[in-house]
Each structure stands twice: as C-alpha cells, then as structure tokens.
Amino acid sequence: MEWIYEPWPWYVSGVMIALVMFLLIMVGKNFGMSGNLRTICSICGAGNKADFFKFYWKAQRWNLIVVLGTMIGGFIVHDFLMLEDAVAINSTTIADLHALGFESAGKAYLPETLFSFEAFSTIKSFSLLIIGGFLVGFGARYAGGCTSGHAISGLSNLQVPSLIAVIGFFIGGLLMIHILFPLLF
Amino acid sequence: MYLLIGIVFGITMMKSETVSWFCIYEMFIFESFHKYGIIGVAFFLGVIMTQIIKRYKIKSFYGEAILFPPK
Structure with a gap:
C-alpha cells in the first residue's frame, strides 16, 4: 500500500x-x-x-x-x-531557490516565504499577494478563462483564441520568472 | 455528482503536484518535463474526445446535445 x-x-x-x-x-x-x-x-x-x-x-x-x-x-x-509535504523537484532548482532565499525549497509543498500566515507580516510579501491576487482575478476574466478553461477546454476544441491565451500565459510566466523574479528576490 | 467530480479533480491536482508553486517555478526554468507531460496528455486526449463527441453527436448522460461554447 x-x-x-x-x-x-x-x-x-x-x-x-x-x-x-x-x-x-x-x-x-x-x-x-x-x-x-x-x-x-x-x-x-x-x-x-x-x-x-x-x-x-x-x-x-x-x-x-x-x-x-x-x-x-x-x-x-x-x-x-x-x-511528506516535499514535492519532487530537480536538485538544481532547489539549489537555485535556496540561493534566492527560498529555504523551504525541497522541503515543502509551497514556499513559506510567500504562502503562510507570517507572509502577512511583511509589507513585501503582503503586497505581492494582494497584487498577485488582483492580477489573477482581472487577467483570468479579461482573457475569458484560465489554464483549465483555455489550455485544456479551449485547446481541446481547437480554438485559436485559446491558443493565443495559452501562449500569453506562457510568455507571462517566463517574463515573471526570468526578469521580474530576480528583481524581486 | 459535481462534488465528486471536484474531489477527483482536487486529488489529481494535489497528487500530480501541479498546484505546487515549486513545480510551476521549475516548469518555467525548463528544468522539468513533468508539467509539459501532464498538459500534453490532457490536451491530446481532450482533442480526441472533443472531436469524437462532435463527429458522432454524442449526447450527454441526460440525453441533451453537447455544445462547446466558443471561447
């Protein structure tokens, strides 16, 4: 078992x-x-x-x-x-994240730096959560769907707008991780 | 019924570790194939399923016609 x-x-x-x-x-x-x-x-x-x-x-x-x-x-x-809570991620990724200050990498399901009650106590993580929540809510509605609606349902129905949306999500994610993220942390 | 579907979806999300921030990060720095595999399989099966339902005009469990609202 x-x-x-x-x-x-x-x-x-x-x-x-x-x-x-x-x-x-x-x-x-x-x-x-x-x-x-x-x-x-x-x-x-x-x-x-x-x-x-x-x-x-x-x-x-x-x-x-x-x-x-x-x-x-x-x-x-x-x-x-x-x-155990730890997710199976690559050891290179864990090392990268440790270097950025995410000590919970490789030990937890989510980074405690961003997702915990303590995150409300610093202005930086608190505002990141608020801004992030706003952008997710606004963006998902403005685009008419999120990952499940566009990438799974929309693409399965071979819809061009969904393909554009998914490419957009992906570019957004890449920009965040490779450009904004190093600036923030 | 919807609750059950939701529970299956929730279990899938947790078990596949798709909802983990770490996994999403790993995907965007291209150090893992995991998420691309998941979405690839789901997309592949989704296309087949949608095309079959449309071609053979398969009815839902309640006998209604199935519509795919355009995005």
Whole structure:
C-alpha cells in the first residue's frame, strides 16, 4: 500500500485531468475554474455596478460545487494520501531557490516565504499577494478563462483564441520568472 | 455528482503536484518535463474526445446535445 502515498507521474495526471473534463462535458457542462470568480462577484452584488456581472449566476452554482469538491479533494490528499509535504523537484532548482532565499525549497509543498500566515507580516510579501491576487482575478476574466478553461477546454476544441491565451500565459510566466523574479528576490 | 467530480479533480491536482508553486517555478526554468507531460496528455486526449463527441453527436448522460461554447 506504499504506492498510495506516492505522487502521480505525469501520464497518470494528464489522463485524470482529461477524465475530469470528460465527466463535466458528459453531464452537459464544461471545464473551467476561473468562471467561478465572476459568479462569486455577481453573488456579492457586483451586478449593480457593472453589466458584466449581470447574469444568471444561479445557473453556475454547479461550478462552485466543483470548486468545493476540489478543496475537499486537496484536504483528502494532504491528510490521508501523502506522507511528506516535499514535492519532487530537480536538485538544481532547489539549489537555485535556496540561493534566492527560498529555504523551504525541497522541503515543502509551497514556499513559506510567500504562502503562510507570517507572509502577512511583511509589507513585501503582503503586497505581492494582494497584487498577485488582483492580477489573477482581472487577467483570468479579461482573457475569458484560465489554464483549465483555455489550455485544456479551449485547446481541446481547437480554438485559436485559446491558443493565443495559452501562449500569453506562457510568455507571462517566463517574463515573471526570468526578469521580474530576480528583481524581486 | 459535481462534488465528486471536484474531489477527483482536487486529488489529481494535489497528487500530480501541479498546484505546487515549486513545480510551476521549475516548469518555467525548463528544468522539468513533468508539467509539459501532464498538459500534453490532457490536451491530446481532450482533442480526441472533443472531436469524437462532435463527429458522432454524442449526447450527454441526460440525453441533451453537447455544445462547446466558443471561447
């Protein structure tokens, strides 16, 4: 039963993501996570301020339930299906990150420098989280989708806008890691 | 039903380590094939699945026509 605690290789994970999309399509829905951000804004009453949020959000309740399930799934894995938090990353990457001051690299699931309650105590990490959250929320809606909606659902349907979006995500990620990141840390 | 699909997705995300900040960082400095493999497999199967559903006009579990809203 040792295998149950091991992380999954890429080919298993890829098949599982496709399976999730297949199930959602077969129940008459589609796969996309960031649409929920719009739904939540509408629930909070943003429809009074902007037409973009004036839509029948109750028809999107199913997707909020998917997100709730995703969180439960995360807890299940963390509490019952894994023994150690460390993720399997390359030793070169670990060394690089240590040099940048990310001491939790190779020991944890997420860097404590950015994702922990202590992160709220320094202005730098606090503002990075706020700015990051704003950009993710704004960008995912402005583009009409995030990684799940564009890279998986959109590309599977051979949609050119999704391809452009995915190339954009990728360029953004590269710029962040190679140019902004060395400036920030 | 949706809760179950979500749980499967959550378990997948955690088990594949896709949601780990470290893995995303590693992907962008091109020191790991892991994430490219995941997205490649999901994309490959996704295209096949979408094309089959469209070509044979497969109905959903509830008997409704399946629509792919354009992005």
